[in-house]
Amino acid sequence: VCGLCALLAGRGGGAPNESLFATAADRVERDRNRRARIGRINQILAHYRLVLDDRGPQTLVLRAPTGRSVVLGDFSGVWAAADQLAGRPIDPLDPALLAFLEALQ
């Protein structure tokens, strides 16, 4: 189960034993994917002035410009936490967000 598959399935990360059996190459690939995912999420969150920090394999910190922050164990709760910190829902159909993302491309 890749990290994104697990994320889509609402389980937040890889399989529990993944790290026991993963090869060094697997870990490098997984870390690369994790960084890419965080980078992409931060592009989306920038529209709401939020930042997601990577603080280790099982720690993510979502920060708002007000100083408020939320600590998350995995990716599964990122959008719900972002809704709260932004004070409005992160809406992938919002034309303003779409225009913001397209301007980045």
Add this chain to the structure above:
Amino acid sequence: VIAVHVLTGFLGSGKTTLLQHMLRSKELADTAIIVNELGEIPIDHDVLARLDGETVVMAGGCLCCAVRDDLGQTIRSLLERRDRGTVPAFQRLLIETTGLADPVPIVRTLLADPVLHHHVRPGNIIVTLDATHGLAQASAYPEVTRQLLLADHIVITKTDLASDADQAPVRVLAQQINPLATIQNVTVARAHPGALVADRMMEDIGRAANVIEQASDTELRASHTPGVAATCLTIGTALAWNDFGLWLGLLLHRHGDRVLRTKSLLNVGGSPGPVLVQSVHHAVYPPQHLDQWPSADRRTRIVVIAKDIARESIEASLAAFCGVANVPVRRDVWPQAWRER
């Protein structure tokens, strides 16, 4: 990991008759059955008890709410008994629900249970639709259209009791409501049990995409499901898996109440074969990474059935999130069968 299929359909639409037929099939001989009965007297259990297969009656409520927690426990118990050898080995599970049941909480229970998802996966949602009363029931009961919208297979039953002229609109209705579903329009005794439990997601997407591409803009929308429309997005370039996953995850997080069903065949950069992803409301099934493409056509196809979301919004959102400008989206769906009527 074994598949858990759900058999549902309105009251009196022939679920149990179809179940009995399925259980007589050699193809489904190694199937364990879970029956959900509404009320204290599990009448259907007496019928099913005479059949081969494991029957667990969950009495005292509707599967979707009162006993939903019991579902995980029941499946875990079945798996343990199978492993101990106290029930015959089975390769799949089939849940027969009450006539008014919503299949979504069943799927969500299977996906959310931290133990179960290592052992079982959601299979097909099979829905029976009465050829004689299906139209009237769909008009009168939103539960019927909802079951049809969520179906992978629709079996039109009692076709021996309805003329061809009477059956045609029922079939049109079924396809119109859900172009992603395979429709069997036969008497139950001639239904194909193996097909009902087969994984044909790739074929479903291809058929729905063809239906959508061939439809004209002027065709009428389904009066039974106001605001509901199916859309197919076809993309010729490879998508980034991270981008698509984040888009779908966020779309369902925010709009999963209105995005009823999605099935996607994805050309993902760096992957030798397609990735298949499907969702029911907020629940995403485990994606399937295939080893190779079945044909030279390697376009991504994303079919979305949604309520009160404009096709253009979905198109623009995918384009912005995945960096695929000018997605050549086809029209809203109005099936071939509707045009032929």
